[in-house]
Amino acid sequence: MTSHFLLMLLFAAFVSVAFATLMRDEPRExxxxxxxxxxxxxxxGIALGWLLYPFPI
Amino acid sequence: MRATAxxxxxxxxxxxxxxxxxxxxxxxxxxxxxxSQKGLIFLVTLPLMxxxxxxxxxRLFPFQPSEPLVALAALADLGIGLPYFIAKAMNLGAGNVVxxxxxxxxxxxxxxxxxxxxVVLDAFDIAHGRK
Numbered sequence: 001m002t003s004h005f006l007l008m009l010l011f012a013a014f015v016s017v018a019f020a021t022l023m024r025d026e027p028r029e030x031x032x033x034x035x036x037x038x039x040x041x042x043x044x045g046i047a048l049g050w051l052l053y054p055f056p057i
Numbered sequence: 058m059r060a061t062a063x064x065x066x067x068x069x070x071x072x073x074x075x076x077x078x079x080x081x082x083x084x085x086x087x088x089x090x091x092x093s094q095k096g097l098i099f100l101v102t103l104p105l106m107x108x109x110x111x112x113x114x115x116r117l118f119p120f121q122p123s124e125p126l127v128a129l130a131a132l133a134d135l136g137i138g139l140p141y142f143i144a145k146a147m148n149l150g151a152g153n154v155v156x157x158x159x160x161x162x163x164x165x166x167x168x169x170x171x172x173x174x175x176v177v178l179d180a181f182d183i184a185h186g187r188k
Contacts, residue, residue, distance in 0.1 A: 001113065007161045014106040014165070018172045021098045022179055 012041035072184035079180040081138040083173045086180030099176050104140045107169040111144055115162020116152025130163070136170030 001007060020034030070089065079086025084099030111117075118130040134150075135141055144150050150166070153159055182188045 002157050004161075007113070007158065010109065011161070011165065011168075014102060014109075015168065015172070017098065017102050018106075018176075021095050021102075022175060027094065 008045050009042065012038050012045070016041065070184060072181055075184045076177050076181050079177045080136070080173065083138060083140075083176060086177065087183070090180065090183050092183065099173075103137060103169050103173050103176070106165055106172070107137045107140050107144075110162045110165030110167075110169060111149050113158035113162030113165060114153040114156040115150065115159065115164075115166040117141065117144060117150030117166065130167055133167040133170040133174075136172075136174045137166075138173060141170070 016034045016037040019037055020030045024030045024033050075086045075089055078089055082100070083103035084096040084101075086096070087093070087099060088096030117134050118127050120131045121127045152162070156162075179188070
């Protein structure tokens with residue numbers, strides 16, 4: 001797999017599932033927190049990507 | 058109030074034994090304590106994340122005390138328990154530095170181990186009746 005974006009999505013999915021399961025007991029609450037964490041990870045990743053774009057490596 | 062199966066399991070077990078089981082097989086501690094939904098999710102998610110990291114050509118770092126960051130990465134890798142030893146026995150985790158997904162693979166493998174350490178702490182808290 002060579003897509004950075006897909007790898008980021010996959011990583012965010014794994015971490016969101018693990019954290020949501022750890023932090024909430026009810027399945028519905030786990031689902032809600034997992035979705036929020038996933039959205040936050042992906043949103044933050046895209047925002048940081050855009051912010052860092054002008055800077056040379 | 059009647060004690061549930063989870064409460065009875067909690068009272069009858071040694072928290073340190075639960076931690077050892079939870080480290081060796083991700084989710085085993087929660088399953089032991091009657092938290093089967095959580096246990097099954099950890100049992101599937103964490104080894105899958107670890108295996109994905111190896112598939113992405115990540116590396117299982119060696120214990121090198123002279124290189125503190127490498128030693129810390131090795132400790133994090135070890136956090137996943139049995140899957141680490143299976144991967145070692147199968148000669149997986151050599152790592153391919155020039156692969157595009159190498160750093161991603163490392164992140165997956167290391168974070169899977171660190172998440173399992175959090176799962177162990179969670180199982181310890183449950184066994185002590187704190188959660």
